[in-house]
Amino acid sequence: MPERTKLLIVDDLPENLRALNALLRDEERVVYQAATGEEALALLLEHDFALAILDVQMPGMDGFELAELMRGTEKTRHIPIVFVSAAGKELNYAFKGYEAGAVDFLYKPLDADMVKSKVNVFVALHRQRQETQRQVEALERARREQEATLQELGAAQEELRRALRMRDDFMSMVAHELRTPLNTLFLETQLRKMQIEKGLQEAFDPEVWKKMVARDDRQIQSMIRLIDDMLDVSRIRSGKLSIRPGWTELAGLLQRVVADLSRQAAEAGCCITLQVDEPVSGWWDEFRIEQVIVNLLTNALRYGSCQPVEVTLTVEGKAVHIAVRDRGEGIAEELQTKIFEPFERGVDNGVAAGLGLGLYISRQLAQAHQGELTVESTPDGGSVFTLTLPRLPAPA
Ligand SMILES: Nc1ncnc2c1ncn2[C@@H]1O[C@H](COP(=O)(O)OP(=O)(O)O)[C@@H](O)[C@H]1O
Ligand SMILES: [Mg+2]
Incomplete structure (x- = not known):
């Protein structure tokens, strides 16, 4: 009424x-x-x-x-x-x-009739005005709702397009990343087959043999890492990424990882230096920490313009910081958040890149340790990625 x-x-x-x-x-x-x-x-x-x-x-x-x-x-x-x-x-x-x-x-x-009729006119006018006002408001409401719906629709569409684009990009990236090592392996086996068929015994010299196995091993490792990364992402997505902490000593772990990667770095003409003062032990997942450090170091070597890379381990109160510093081109401010998102590969500067999963997984692993992974970078001044871990006591 x-x-x-x-x-x-x-x-x-x-x-x-x-x-x-x-x-x-x-x-x-x-x-x-x-x-x-x-x-x-x-x-x-x-x-x-x-x-x-x-x-x-x-x-x-x-x-x-x-x-x-x-x-x-x-x-x-x-x-x-x-x-x-x-x-x-x-x-x-x-x-x-x-x-x-x-x-x-x-x-x-x-005059009663006069009064009534005059007032009726004004009342009718007033009602009409109110009705018009109501219609205008209803129209305006409808217009706003429509606008909001359109906006939502537009956003959903954009999201969908992005997802589709990402799926396509992802498939071609995975294909490419797997194809390269597989190609190398395939060529290697073709070569061996030919040598066996021709009875080329000198091709089976122990030194040659060792180098071949090392090469194959690298190709296989890189494919395993790729597949492990994809598995990690699906674990993160389904909330099933878990860590298995144990008694871990970081100085030794860093020495080992740096030694492993230094050989690889030296081949590319880069060097990695490590600065640790004393052993630092804590309750962490050793394999996962290693995974993070390997990711950071691989990035520093890959995107660090072949300049020296420094790794430091410092203790500050109840926290431990592992910093990986490079002297490369640095990362633009607006990319510094994005690169931690899955499949984000920063700028396409022609440097052979991976799937854009390393930093995403690494940050998730840091957070699973109740720690964090942060970046500081200035264009041309290089980048520092810092993994901060809390020193939690071992559970009783
Ligand atoms: N040390 C670094 N210097 C410059 N850019 C970096 C560095 N580390 C990572 N990035 C940028 O962040 C992006 C995402 O890194 P990451 O998640 O490890 O994926 P990926 O190495 O597979 O591309 C890289 O593609 C690169 O553009
Ligand atoms: Mg990487």
């Missing part, structure tokens, strides 16, 4: 108020009565009136003064006014400037 229309009548004489009230009141209207301009103002500020009927002659604030005040107030400015006055008086002059159509006059003695 629509709200009842509110009418205001203002007159200093109670019998006039009573008479008007009796004339105007019905089921769809509420009539508010005020005996003075002040009373009327209080009501005007509180309610939303369709029409105000003002007695012109009142002691104190008269009808015109009240109308003047109404005109000066935002909330009441648009309320139509009907002045009631003694017949024969010239009234129009006072309110010429008032908004067109919003002012009317009634003369005493009041």
Whole structure:
């Protein structure tokens, strides 16, 4: 049921108020009565009136003064006014400037039909205006909802496109990353087959043999690492990445990892230095820590422009920091968050890159240890990746 229309009548004489009230009141209207301009103002500020009927002659604030005040107030400015006055008086002059159509006059003695019909017109206008207002609001609401839906749809579509693009990129990257070592292995076996068929015994010299096995081993290791990374990602995605902490000593671990990778680095003409002061033991997952360090070092060698790479181990209160610093091109500020996301490979600078999973997995592993993996980098100043691990006591 629509709200009842509110009418205001203002007159200093109670019998006039009573008479008007009796004339105007019905089921769809509420009539508010005020005996003075002040009373009327209080009501005007509180309610939303369709029409105000003002007695012109009142002691104190008269009808015109009240109308003047109404005109000066935002909330009441648009309320139509009907002045009631003694017949024969010239009234129009006072309110010429008032908004067109919003002012009317009634003369005493009041003619009941006249009053009713005038008021009906104003009430009908008011209702129409309210209805229009409601429709405008409903339209505006609908428009906003539609806009929001469109926006959501657009975002979903963009997300989908991105996912599809990523899937395609991912497939071609995996294919490429697996194809390369497989190619090498395949060529190697073809060569052996040929040598066996031709009885080329010198090809099976122990030295040659050793080198061949080492090469094969590297290819196989790189494929295993790739597949392990993909398995790690699916474990992370399904929330099943877990660590198996044990009593671990980091200085020794770093020495071993650095020694292993130094051979590889030397072949590429880079060197890795390690700075550790003393053994640092704690309750961590040794294999996972090694995985993180290998990832960071591989990156430093790969993206560090063949400049020296430094690894440091420092203890600070209850935390341990392992920092891997390179002197490469650095990482642009806007990429420093992105590179920790899966499949993010930073800028495509032509350097043979992996799948973009290393940092993502490494950070997850740091967090699984209740630690963190952060980067500091300035363009041309190189990058420092720091793995921070808490020194948790071994469980009882
Ligand atoms: N030390 C570094 N210097 C410069 N850029 C780096 C370094 N480490 C990582 N990045 C950037 O971060 C990206 C993501 O690294 P990562 O997750 O290990 O994936 P991937 O090495 O397979 O590309 C790299 O592709 C590279 O652009
Ligand atoms: Mg990497």
